[in-house]
Amino acid sequence: MEAPAEIRVVRCGGSRITFRKAVFTLDSKFLLCPSGDAIKVFSSSTEECVHVLQGHANLVTGIVLNPSNHLQVYSCSLDGTVKLWDFTDGILIKTYVVGPSIFSIHVSKKHDGVVFLVVPMASNKSQEVYQLVALHLPRSPGQEVEAKEMSAVICDISPLPRAISFGREGEYIASAKGVQLSVYFFRKQKEYRFSLKATDKKGAKNSFPCVSCHPEDDCIATGHADGKIRLWRNFNQKKEYTYSTEQWHHSAVAALTFSPQGTKLLSGGTESVLVQWHYGAVTKKDFLPRLGSAIEHISVSPDGALYCTSHRDNKVIVIQSSLKVSAIIQGLVTGDDVQTELLIDPRTKALVLNGKPGHLQFYSLHRDKQLYNLDIVQQEYIHESGLRQYGVMQAAFDSDGAWLATVEERAEEDGGVDVSLKLWAFSDAAHSFQLNTTIYMPHEGHICSMCFRDGGETTTLVTTGRDGHFKAWVLAEDTDTQGTADCKPLSRQRWYCLWQTPSDPPPVPFVPTPGISSHWSCEFVGDYHLLTPSACCFSADGSLLAVSFREVVTVWRPGTWELLATFSQPPGDIRDLCFGRLGCSKFLLGTTTEGVLCCWNLLTCSVEWSTALDVILLQSDPLSDNMAAFSAAAGSTDLFVFKPSEPRPLYSQKAVSSGVVRRAVFAPHQEALQSCEESAQWLNRSRLYFLSDNMDLMTFSIKSEEDRILASSKQLVVDDSVALTPFCLLLGKHRQAQRNEQDPLCEQVAARTQLPQRSTAVRELLHTPAHVLPPASHLCTMFVNSLLVSKPGVRGAQESEEEDMESEKEEEMGESEEEMESRDAAGRPAIQNEAADGTASLSKGQERELRQIRKADFSWVSAALDC
């Protein structure tokens, strides 16, 4: 069965926001970051994502402000298009179809109507040679325009945007590749190339990956692989060029930029220190250390007041020019490798996975925002290659999110491993997880898998270890001495149980029921013919535990810990085990390393069916009886969604992702979808997320859902430059309420002294261009009304009426003109009231009024066109 076209694999949130340089808007209020296929507009003061500009079909590789209109932004993408956006309203204005993949975009004020793009050279695609081309943007009115008028500027350049910089007033463009600097002068149409020796005697690495031009002087700064910064001058001739060298960084300079005024030079690298050099007095420099992760890009706001650094751990930091951090925008941290499974926190429905080294991150998929980081290792991370440090390898939640179990490991020098199992209790008081028990070396060696028992009266954790045992851990609600005594006879192995505070009983906050100290201890140690256990899994109701030992699956009864049944399906060891859910809970599914997917019926203790499919990952949907199996085939991964009870898969798609999918998870929807398509029904309850080979978080989306989202986003029109956050709304309402409580007398005085031109309606009227305004006769009533001063006596009634209107807002949208006009009189005094208090927001009544005007406007324009 081929996948229907309406289900697609899309990047969903969590994409890197630090892939390219962030761009400040002219007023420094917003920060634009490319993020996967979209561009995110963040407020630089509140860190909130204001808009997501969606429309590109592939990775966005660069954004620049339109030099002729500072409210617009150009973006380029690997899909071969350049798009022009209005970022204040989030509207796509124009699409220029270029053709080849675009790797970066550059503009200059001097070159009007021209954008400079880095594209692969057409002649030899295999060798990855890039060139800088000037693209003349055609001035045609259409939405989507073919732009083919290109001329090559510099050949053989680096595709990275930081290797290209425009010089003073766009007179020349500098580009760096390897150990060569090329400068192209537009007026003379001449290119100069200067190169350094690749290495010199002292072992210096001279290649420079980044370049920046001084905005006013003819000076080019280059950052080198050995940490040097060179300032080139006099480069308009082949011979007499000169440079000076400065050094602070000990490893490569990754980012380098001049401030727009040219007084400062900013540099950063793996040291995670922002260095601010004073241009002209390079011996003077300022530092901002401890930024957490390697700096990859630095950008400066047009007024030079704010700096913005992009970090390797998907973080954007906004820094004031006094080197004070003012905002941190943190994206989903996906390093080179995610060790833990993808988990869903049952409380917050957040995605949980490895974050910063030694941390677990909680990432809200719905809001596409990191909620918080949980420090698991609780040790300072040291940036040094080759240093062995603790890493979080596994994590598991119990069904209601009250307990979190984590496993951390550190490889020892002698080839051994240092493991500790930590159990965290959710504390309502602290609203976070707090450490309850640390078990040092729960198994001799690695822990293979770990799971909580979902149902049942006591919470049980089962771990399987490389030492041939599986252990069950329970929360013992008694004092520590008794706990260890109980555990001792059961444990056949040496094991340690450490309290968080070794001598005292655990402190009160960890205890679910106050007064009783509780901790985790080992209840049972099991093995099977001294084989190494691999996977373990509890059934949905918690009545059965399945543990696989090589090719044998054993089924145990938790509590009494008796062995109920064994299944075997040679050849091949069991890789993954999963119980069916809901209607299919009588089935147990297992995958083997030899490429067999096997389904056992627990009632008959026989194989129900098996199929030859090399499944690398098996996931069950907790809200339905669907299962998802990812299978590797020839460099890509296929997906099958099926019910264990049915022979036919619900959905299958070949080549979901190139490379191997290692992690996937079903996340429940906020509200269930109502899709009638049969093939898309499995997505109704929950959504399947997976991590692709290059650590992108991907998901499946249905067309109808996309349409709905698109429609809702179009309705949203931000009418003010201030980011409208929920917090701001809440605060605004609160303030308004406070104001209303104030002495009405003084308000009246304020209202009287208030000049009419401060009214937003009048301002709107005066600021709207004349050619789009309706005829003056339409506006007359409103204008006159806005000049009127309200009567103080009718305040109370007006207020109550206003509140009504707020609640009825949606219905009113469609109501007739007469009705709206009739309400105008009621709405007006409220406006003036607000204006008197110095706020600039529109009242509901006036908003309606404006909408009405817009409606009228349309009809009028069309009428004008007709005649």
Next chain:
Amino acid sequence: MGEFKVHRVRFFDYMPSGIRCMAFNQRTERLALARLDGTVEIFNFSDRYFQEKVIPGNDARSVEAICWVANRLFTTGLNGEITEYDLENLCPKYSVDAFGGPIWTVACNALGTHLAVGCEDGSVKLFEVLPEKIRFEKNLDRQKGRILSLSWHPSGTRIVAGSLDVINIFDVQSGHMMQRMLVDRGTVNSRTRECVVWSVFFLSDFTIISGDSSGKVQIWDSHTGTLNKAHLVSKWDVLALSLSQDESSLLAGTSEGTVVQFQFLSPTLGASEKEWVRTRTFKHHTHDVRAVAEIGTAVVSGGVDTQLVVRPLLDKVDVKSYDTGLRKIQFPHRPLVSCAAKAGLLLFQFPVQLELWRLGEGEGPGRPGHSLIVTRKPEKLLQLKRKGEDHICCSAISPCGSWVVYSTVSSIRLHRLQYDGSNISIAKVPRLPKVLRSAHQLCFSADSSRLFVASSRSTVHVIALSQSECKYLHTFKSCSGSTEPMHLLVASADGRWLAAANRACEVHVYNVRSRKPHCIVPLYGSCPTAMAIHPSTNNLLMVHADQLIFEYSIEEKQYTDWSRRVQKEGLHRLWLERDTPVTGVTFNPSNASQFLLHDTYMFCIVDQRLPLPDQKAQLYNQLTLKSLSEQDRKSYSHAFKFCKKYQPLLCVSVLEDQSVVVVERPLLDIATQLPAPVRQKKFAT
């Protein structure tokens, strides 16, 4: 190649003196350099930086500043005198006392008519430069505080003088002070110490650039007396400045051992307005850089760590050549060690004394590359202090080891040595012939019966030595009329021939027996740096500063076939680009076709029977030859065999018993004897 027993000598404690100041003469391309012990050296930059002349120092004389006036060289020092040098006789010509206390600085105007000196008492004195002498002309207005630096405006109407905490501008005509600019003392902790303006320059656009002890290079406007720009270059002192001829580049030497370059550039391309921008930083010194010179294509710097560094500016050269390499000149380009081959004695020459050492002996089964057991340790037999205040300029020991001779600029002393294995006695030969007043080079004949003394005006005196007396025989006069000093003097083994080379690159050959000049070797443009006469064939072998090798048959008065072949085929590129000049030539007594050459970093044996290396062949191929089989070895071998095991080398000579003496002076030993450098915070300390 042959095997040798090697005496590895490391007990020569030669200690070069730190560089105090230097001046570059653009027209003749000569660099004059003064060291802390008062020695003045002249390097020829057009001839591979060859150290052409050395004027030995004097205890009573110190040099603080040096200045060229056309081809005349003047120095001033703390003895309060201005000294002019006789560059042909390599001695001071005359001294004039300025009567102002120690003189810290001297500067010459652009026309070369006047000298200005800055004195301890705060006066600037003007001297008129006349042919053959200088004459005091006038004092400028005297100020408080010593004058440490001076510079003339190119028009010759103004002089700027750097003093303590202040820079003064004088009008030359009236002698009055026109402008006074106070110099900031710098950071808080050094506020109590006065700021010394170590160096100052007056540019033709009336800009003044100063370097001071608070580490600043400052740019002033002399019309208004205002500071335009201050560059903080160092935490310590800026000791020296140097301006290029076209006033577009400035160098500053600092106490941290760095040389910082400033360039006069326009901040925006094509604009006429320019400013001084700090560009490059060179770090080739460990100690204070006391002197810098910008010679157009290279940066020359020297300081307390005694080495002269020539760092080419690669942007000023078109093609890679000999001149584009970094040069460090550490050792003098003349031998300081003489060896008595028959007696196994070494004579070390220091500025103020001579040391005579007997070589040790070793025994045991010798294997190539292994050291022998020392049975007799080397022994210092004698330490001979020089008389008077002048430093020794040359010395020699006779091959039999019974005569030691040395010369200062004022006298020659000959000593007779008696050594019977345990006792040593030395006696000064009392009455030397009157003609022997001073020598540029000294040499004994092979049988020790003659002493050859190269004296002034390119003459060579021949002295007969015997047990009883010391008799003047003859004087060979320069047949070409050249008056340049002789710097190389060699006698043939059979006592018939004497070859002498002078600084004008001439090589004269004299017949000692007939007491007649024999011939002049055809003139070659580069100065000979080492030569020797072959003991059996009497061919004269010469190596020049540009590394070319000539062999001249004295009897036939023409170049030998081998020499012609060398000229035709050319020498290997790597050989021609070698760093230091060859300073010694000796012959292998056991193999007549081989001779040994050595420079500071290697010695090599050249076999005249083997083919010369062609340009594609590996020049240094000893290691590859070792790994090859016997048959292949023949085809890969060429005339040059290198040994880089011993370096830096000061002398290589062959003793009578076929063993080789190599005299090394490890750089580390020199570095440990230097004073401590300024304290600097290094990265991560």
